[in-house]
Amino acid sequence: MKILVVGATGYIGAVVADRLAEAGHEVVELSRSGDGSQRGRVRRAGDLTDPSSLSAAVTADIDAVVNLATPTGDAEADAAAVAALTEPLRGTGRAFVYTSGVWVLGATGPEPAGEDTPTNPIPIVGYRPAIERQVIDAAAQGVRSVVIRPGIVHGRGGGIPALLVDLARKHGAPRYVGEDAVRWPMVHVDDLADLFVVALERAPAGTLWHGVTEPAVSVPDLAAAAGDAAGVPGRPQAWPLDEAREALGEAFADALALDQSVSGDAARRELGWQPRHEDAVAELRAGSAN
CATH class of the missing domain: 3.40.50.720 (NAD(P)-binding Rossmann-like Domain)
Structure with missing residues (x-):
């Protein structure tokens, strides 16, 4: 086509x-x-x-x-x-x-x-x-x-997970927005x-x-991996939402704090989609977002 x-x-x-x-x-x-x-x-x-x-x-x-x-x-x-x-x-x-x-x-x-x-x-x-x-x-x-x-979306040095790497570098420690239980579909x-x-x-x-x-990857786990990739390993720190809103804008900060679990099974089953990369934490830790 x-x-x-x-x-x-x-x-x-x-x-x-x-x-x-x-x-x-x-x-x-x-x-x-x-x-x-x-x-x-x-x-x-x-x-x-x-x-x-x-x-x-x-x-x-x-x-x-x-x-x-x-x-x-x-x-x-x-x-x-x-x-x-x-x-x-x-x-x-x-x-x-x-x-x-x-x-x-x-x-x-x-x-x-x-x-x-x-x-x-x-x-x-x-x-x-x-x-x-x-x-x-x-x-x-x-x-x-x-x-x-x-x-x-993650991989190839881009996407929102790359922001977690940048935040870790900027603050000298892994950081994420939201509650400890927040999850992202990846x-x-x-x-x-x-x-x-x-x-x-x-x-x-x-x-x-x-x-x-x-469907639902722990954002604190992603932040910890981003800290490793940034060369600042350690326990992830929750970024207070009001501070994140001031730095990133209210709408975007609230999106980063959004807890979701989403299935992509239908595309695999009905379209024959065959994903090959299914460990965002490991890839981020290895430096794929650098």
Whole structure:
């Protein structure tokens, strides 16, 4: 397939674009400037705040669109961007894959949340469930629309776990936000990229999938591993929420303190997704987030 990847230069997007190419697909990158790709790929110009530029980029030769771009933070702008990217696909059966995230579920309780668990978004992703519904509803208009909710992404020196390494270095000791029992659903960026490939190739229209390999990883354990990676081993310290909010912003600090348990079993069972990296603590301790 010839696939337009929105956000192909980002942390997740770059890995997904490479995986798609390795799987034999032709990747076309979308960027604001449309300047040449460092990977030698075709690049088209488009901006999430300019819907007409997005529609123009989805030409008849594009078989699928993957939206991995960071949301604008404006509900109307993001809804307009999704409408613009999906409008050329209507009635064609071509695929559109949208990247959401598990924070839309809110605090989940002890049992792993599945794809049918009702959303209860925290403020930082407050309008995201409405965008998810917009994508899913596009299936009724002849678009093979798919939503993927990644867990907390780690690996290749990026993602939120890399922040724990930076915090450990800055404060001279491992640090985390939230209660001792806080847990994060985790996924390695390489495994997540594999999920995008299988979803593009196999996922039915109007479906939603969790990109999670470890349902509930102890954040204090992650912080301890980050301290080891940063060269400041020791007992992790809880960062008071009011201090973390002042340093990181209230919405983001509250997201880091969110306790979740989320299942990614459906994608393994129904799409044949086969993750290979399932120990975020060990990988972080070994320095994968440096």
